[in-house]
Amino acid sequence: MEKHQLRSGYTTGTCAAAAARAAAAMLLTGNQLQHMKLVTPKGTEADLPLFHVVIKDQEAKCAVQKDAGDDPDVTDKALVFAAVRHFDGDEAEAQKTCYRYDGGDGTGPLFLTAGEGIGWVTRPGLSCPVGLPAINPVPRAMIFENVEEARRQAGFEGPLKISISMPEGKKLAEKTFNSKLGIEGGLSVLGTTGIVKPMSEDALTATIRLELHMKAVAGDKRVILTPGNYGEAFIKETLSLSMREGVTCSNFIGEAFEMAGEEGFEQILFAGHIGKLIKVAGGVYNTHSKYGDRRMEILWDCVRAVIKDLDERKSAILSANTMEEAAGILKEHGILKPVMEEVVRRIRKYTTLWSGGKRVEVVTFSTADGILGMSQGAEDLIGHFAKETVPAEITGG
Structure with a gap:
C-alpha cells in the first residue's frame, strides 16, 4: 500500500x-x-x-x-x-x-x-x-x-x-x-x-521545556514529573499533592529529566504507573511503543537480580499481557516487594544520570495494588511538596 x-x-x-x-x-x-x-x-x-x-x-x-x-x-x-x-x-x-x-x-x-x-x-x-x-x-x-x-x-x-x-x-x-x-x-x-508540521514531537517537547522553564523562573527548585493521566490522578488522589508543582512529560522521559537538570532543579519526584515506568528501569529513554516494548523482559531481568529460584515462572511472566498481571504473579509468590525495590533502584539510576546527577526520588504504582515501590527518600520529598501544596489550596492561590 x-x-x-x-x-x-x-x-x-x-x-x-x-x-x-x-x-x-x-x-x-x-x-x-x-x-x-x-x-x-x-x-x-x-x-x-x-x-x-x-x-x-x-x-x-x-x-x-x-x-x-x-x-x-x-x-x-x-x-x-x-x-x-x-x-x-x-x-x-x-x-x-x-x-x-x-x-x-x-x-x-x-x-x-x-x-x-x-x-x-x-x-x-x-x-x-x-x-x-x-x-x-x-x-x-x-x-x-x-x-x-x-x-x-x-x-x-x-x-x-x-x-x-x-x-x-x-x-x-x-x-x-x-x-x-x-x-x-x-x-x-x-x-x-x-x-x-503534522504530528510534531518538537511541539510536545517544547511545551514540556516551557513548563519546566516557567517553574524555574518562578524560583522552584523541586519539581514533580509524571508520564500521563494515571500519574496525575495518583499524585492528586493518593499522594495528596497538587499538579501545580508537576509537569506531565508523556513518553519523553529522558528528555524531560535532561531539561529539568538544565533548568537547575535540585530535587525531582518521579511518579507513574508501573506499566510505563518499568521501561525506564531498562534505560528506555523514550517510552513510546514505536521504539519497542520490552516491559516483561525488563521485569524478568529485575526478578533474576533478586530471586534466583523462580525460573519455573519465567514463561508466565514473559507472556503476561500487562504489568498488572505480571505484578499479580509476583504477589502470589510473595516477591513483589523486593522485585519492585530493584525496579525502583534501576529507575532512579537512569533518571539521576539523565538529570545530570540531581536528587531523584521514585514512586510507582498499579491500579490494583496502589503503591508498588518507593525510593528511600521519596516520602521525605513528598512531605516537602505537601507543605508547599496545603497553603496554596487553603488560600486558593
Missing part, C-alpha cells in the same frame, strides 16, 4: 499576519480583497482566502480560517480575525496593552494588541511580557512586517493599531496547556516557521 504523506498547514501566526495585512490594505485603499498572499519565515508562499470582510472609514476587519493540515491541532478550522484602524490615541497609554513597532523613515508607529479569544500573559517565563497578549515573537514580527508592507504599498505614513482575535479561542484554550502556563482568557498566537 502506498504510504500517505501527511499534509502540512499554516500556523495561527501566519493566519493572523495574512488577515492583518489584508485588513491594513483594505483600510488604506478602500478596495475589498478576496485573498491575501504572504511569505512565511520558512520561505513558503501562502495564498489564503479571506472571510467576513468589513471596511469602514476608520477600521477594516477580516478573517482567515486556520488550516492545520493533517496535524491534530485544536485550532484547525477556527477563524483568526484581524482588525486594523487609524490610531489617534495616547501612545504611552497604548503601550500598556500593546506591542509597538517603529518602522523608521518618518512613518508613525504600529501598535498590536488582542481582542476576544486571545490569551493574556499573567506569569513570567514566557517569550511574551506579563500584562501583554500571548502573541509570540515570530508571529508578532510577521504581523508587523506585513502591515508595514501594506502601509508602504499604499503610500501611507500614519500610525495604525492592529487587533487579533479568535471568537472560539476561550473555549478552545480549555483543551491546551495555556492555563497551566499562566495564559488567561484564550489561545496563544504561535509559530516559528509559519508552517504546521
